[in-house]
Amino acid sequence: MIEIQEIGRTFPTRDGGAFEALKDATFSVKDKEFFSIIGPSGCGKTTLLKMVAGLVRPSSGQILIDGRAVTGPGDDRAMVFQHFVLLPWADILTNVGFGLEMRGLSRRDSREAAKPFLERVGLTRFADHYPHELSGGMQQRVGLARALAVAPDVLLMDEPFGALDAQTRQLMQEDLMRLWDSEQKTVIFVTHSMDEAAYLSDRVLVMDTHPGRVREILDVPLPRPRDESVRRSATFSDLTAHMWHELRGMIGDPTQPAPE
Amino acid sequence: MRTSYANNRNRVLAVLGLVLGLSIWEVIGRLGLSPAFPPVTAVFGAVVEVWTSARFLDALKESLISVGLALPPSILVGVVLGLLIGRYKPVEWVFEPFVNVFLSLPLVALIPVLFLIFGLGRGSILATIVIYTLFIVVVNTAAGVQTTDTRVVEMARSFGGNERQILRRVVLPSALPLMFAGIRISTGRAVRAVIIAEQVIGLVGLGGLVQRLGGAFAVEELYAVIIFVGLFGLLSMEIVALAERRALPWARTLEDMDVAQKGL
Amino acid sequence: MVDPETKTAARRPKAPAGALDRPFSRGDAVRWIVSAGSVGAVLLLWEWYGRAQETSLFFVPFTGVVAALWELGQTAEFWTAFEQTIIPFVWGWVLSLVVGIVVGLLIGAYPTIEALTKPYVTFLNALPVSTLVPVAVVLMGIGYASRVLVVFLFGVIEVTLNTAAGVRYVDRDLVEMGRAFNASRWRLFKRIILPAASPGIMAGVRIGTGRAVVGMVVVEILLVAVGMGRLILRYRGRFQSAELYAVVLALILFGIILQVVARRVERRVSRWKYELEGAP
Numbered sequence: 001m002i003e004i005q006e007i008g009r010t011f012p013t014r015d016g017g018a019f020e021a022l023k024d025a026t027f028s029v030k031d032k033e034f035f036s037i038i039g040p041s042g043c044g045k046t047t048l049l050k051m052v053a054g055l056v057r058p059s060s061g062q063i064l065i066d067g068r069a070v071t072g073p074g075d076d077r078a079m080v081f082q083h084f085v086l087l088p089w090a091d092i093l094t095n096v097g098f099g100l101e102m103r104g105l106s107r108r109d110s111r112e113a114a115k116p117f118l119e120r121v122g123l124t125r126f127a128d129h130y131p132h133e134l135s136g137g138m139q140q141r142v143g144l145a146r147a148l149a150v151a152p153d154v155l156l157m158d159e160p161f162g163a164l165d166a167q168t169r170q171l172m173q174e175d176l177m178r179l180w181d182s183e184q185k186t187v188i189f190v191t192h193s194m195d196e197a198a199y200l201s202d203r204v205l206v207m208d209t210h211p212g213r214v215r216e217i218l219d220v221p222l223p224r225p226r227d228e229s230v231r232r233s234a235t236f237s238d239l240t241a242h243m244w245h246e247l248r249g250m251i252g253d254p255t256q257p258a259p260e
Numbered sequence: 261m262r263t264s265y266a267n268n269r270n271r272v273l274a275v276l277g278l279v280l281g282l283s284i285w286e287v288i289g290r291l292g293l294s295p296a297f298p299p300v301t302a303v304f305g306a307v308v309e310v311w312t313s314a315r316f317l318d319a320l321k322e323s324l325i326s327v328g329l330a331l332p333p334s335i336l337v338g339v340v341l342g343l344l345i346g347r348y349k350p351v352e353w354v355f356e357p358f359v360n361v362f363l364s365l366p367l368v369a370l371i372p373v374l375f376l377i378f379g380l381g382r383g384s385i386l387a388t389i390v391i392y393t394l395f396i397v398v399v400n401t402a403a404g405v406q407t408t409d410t411r412v413v414e415m416a417r418s419f420g421g422n423e424r425q426i427l428r429r430v431v432l433p434s435a436l437p438l439m440f441a442g443i444r445i446s447t448g449r450a451v452r453a454v455i456i457a458e459q460v461i462g463l464v465g466l467g468g469l470v471q472r473l474g475g476a477f478a479v480e481e482l483y484a485v486i487i488f489v490g491l492f493g494l495l496s497m498e499i500v501a502l503a504e505r506r507a508l509p510w511a512r513t514l515e516d517m518d519v520a521q522k523g524l
Numbered sequence: 525m526v527d528p529e530t531k532t533a534a535r536r537p538k539a540p541a542g543a544l545d546r547p548f549s550r551g552d553a554v555r556w557i558v559s560a561g562s563v564g565a566v567l568l569l570w571e572w573y574g575r576a577q578e579t580s581l582f583f584v585p586f587t588g589v590v591a592a593l594w595e596l597g598q599t600a601e602f603w604t605a606f607e608q609t610i611i612p613f614v615w616g617w618v619l620s621l622v623v624g625i626v627v628g629l630l631i632g633a634y635p636t637i638e639a640l641t642k643p644y645v646t647f648l649n650a651l652p653v654s655t656l657v658p659v660a661v662v663l664m665g666i667g668y669a670s671r672v673l674v675v676f677l678f679g680v681i682e683v684t685l686n687t688a689a690g691v692r693y694v695d696r697d698l699v700e701m702g703r704a705f706n707a708s709r710w711r712l713f714k715r716i717i718l719p720a721a722s723p724g725i726m727a728g729v730r731i732g733t734g735r736a737v738v739g740m741v742v743v744e745i746l747l748v749a750v751g752m753g754r755l756i757l758r759y760r761g762r763f764q765s766a767e768l769y770a771v772v773l774a775l776i777l778f779g780i781i782l783q784v785v786a787r788r789v790e791r792r793v794s795r796w797k798y799e800l801e802g803a804p
Binding site for chain 1: 411414415417434508
Binding site: 274275276294295297353355356357364366367368369371373377456459470473474479482483486490491493 | 554555558559560562563566582583635636638639640641642643644646647648650651652654655656657658659660661662663734737738740741742745746756760765768769772775776779780783784
């Protein structure tokens with residue numbers, strides 16, 4: 001159970017002023033829930049995710065996981081990144097084991113322990129290949145395996161499919177659903193895509209921007225397990241339409257110059 | 261990505277270009293237009309003779325000894341210094357003005373000074389090689405450290421990695437390509453350095469040989485030595501590049517990866 | 525920035541936050557202090573070590589060098605020598621730029637020419653050009669002509685290589701766009717290829733200038749008949765070390781100044797590219 005309590009974050013700007021990225025964001029994420037955060041560019045959703053990960057300190061407020069405050073990265077959380085962020089100089093198996101290595105295992109032990117997770121994402125064949133030899137979708141699966149290998153309670157996913165083409169993206173979404181069904185972890189998933197948020201989640205947080213704030217939390221009353229047909233249901237389109245309506249209002253008119 | 265057709269075509273053209281140029285040279289040589297352009301065939305004849313002569317081999321040995329004595333320590337110190345500079349800002353601030361100055365000035369101008377301080381012997385030659393190579397290695401290594409992808413550092417941190425782990429498993433490997441580029445470039449520069457220093461002394465090594473042959477108007481022999489030196493420079497850099505590719509199969513090594521050249 | 529015509533914020537592209545654009549922060553001040561401090565420390569060390577020498581034959585204290593330079597700067601002899609050094613330099617330098625850019629453009633634009641000249645360019649790039657000095661002497665003696673030739677040879681390779689690279693790496697999409705608008709060959713060259721290649725060409729000019737200066741100094745120390753080289757030789761012979769250091773310093777300053785100017789010009793020309801891709 002994750003509680004985000006009145007989180008605020010301010011960044012100093014170039015001319016000496018302050019930019020308020022987040023203000024009074026408050027919400028909670030239930031155990032084993034798939035929780036998405038959606039919002040326009042620059043609304044602070046990635047910052048929020050990094051705060052849960054312990055990479056960024058909030059300027060105000062706190063984050064509690066099962067009652068304990070987050071002060072830095074921890075064993076209970078693992079992150080999956082938009083641009084995969086694999087080590088280009090290490091082979092795939094080493095990459096999957098890298099999280100374990102950072103947690104203190106030797107390189108050999110972490111490679112050994114990584115094998116079942118590589119298997120889980122179906123890439124055992126590529127164990128001694130290098131990242132640049134793999135496609136984007138495969139690289140992201142490696143990133144996912146790496147996160148799963150450290151057995152976190154919470155998976156933090158920062159637009160993990162944003163760098164993939166539309167078709168690969170859809171396949172990965174379905175893969176993720178299958179995986180999540182069997183793994184049963186809490187997931188906080190940041191995305192730009194309303195379809196993606198609706199398809200994957202139990203609940204969706206729509207964020208306001210300038211400054212970032214909780215605008216609305218939507219329930220996703222779609223049956224699980226989620227399959228293709230879900231995307232064509234009336235509930236699905238209502239949901240995405242609603243999200244679009246909210247987001248549209250925030251993004252504004254593209255023919256005017258962007259706010260500085 | 262060039263097709264193999266294009267590659268072959270280029271190779272053929274290169275050979276053609278070489279043949280063409282050499283033919284023109286041969287003609288000019290035969291015409292006897294200038295003592296500076298003997299016929300190519302005469303030069304080739306001299307090549308075999310010179311490259312096997314004792315005088316040449318002694319000179320080569322001398323030059324190689326100088327490079328062998330000066331280059332490895334220079335690289336070692338350069339890498340260590342570069343790592344420190346890249347990693348710790350205060351260290352960068354201390355060394356930055358010197359590195360910048362030494363990269364902008366014509367290092368050749370320091371040779372008379374070096375000769376004054378170290379005398380007309382091997383010491384000056386070694387000192388020349390060091391100033392020619394040290395700063396390049398430092399700059400490239402430092403840049404290698406500084407251009408570490410911050411996203412990878414962040415990822416490692418998100419998995420709980422501490423400073424030492426991040427340095428060892430992220431920063432260092434990420435710095436290797438530029439570091440190797442610096443080593444490769446400085447190998448070429450070491451050849452330049454030893455030659456010019458020897459030319460100034462005029463007596464020892466390949467540089468000294470070049471000066472003496474020139475003074476004696478032994479032009480064919482002179483060209484033979486020049487060709488050797490050029491090919492040797494090429495070869496030594498290729499060998500380092502090969503080692504680079506072997507050690508770093510994952511990196512794309514470009515010829516123009518030298519950071520200092522592109523204007524740091 | 526508000527445009528008075530429309531009273532809206534004008535769409536001026538933001539300059540990259542370079543080290544010169546940020547307001548001077550406390551961090552910058554510390555950096556300057558440390559850097560200046562270390563330079564000062566070295567100069568002091570130089571001074572102290574120089575004075576500690578029994579004789580100033582080999583190592584002259586910093587103030588001694590500066591004083592000698594100042595003295596020399598008053599003599600006509602120094603400036604005559606400087607002139608004798610500079611004139612062949614300028615000729616060789618300008619020649620290397622002109623020839624280098626023209627040949628570089630050809631090589632960059634026509635892959636056939638690139639392939640044909642590749643063996644020569646590669647060899648000359650790897651060769652220490654100082655070895656060609658005796659050849660130049662055999663060819664043209666030890667007068668101005670061979671000096672110009674040496675400076676030329678030192679500079680021309682880098683100018684050529686960088687110009688060729690500048691042309692070769694012009695964004696293909698831009699060229700295709702021009703063709704799509706049915707631009708003539710000349711137009712294409714003048715309005716797309718040349719401007720796009722300018723940063724690369726200017727880099728070549730900067731590097732080539734540096735190399736030309738090196739060539740100038742090589743000439744001075746290998747062909748010592750006239751100019752600064754003769755001064756160096758004379759001071760060495762007469763053990764006037766301070767003056768020798770001073771001449772070397774003068775050459776170094778000349779080289780640095782030229783480099784700084786070349787770099788400024790290059791930055792000016794390449795501004796658009798830095799905004800697009802970030803400064804190197």
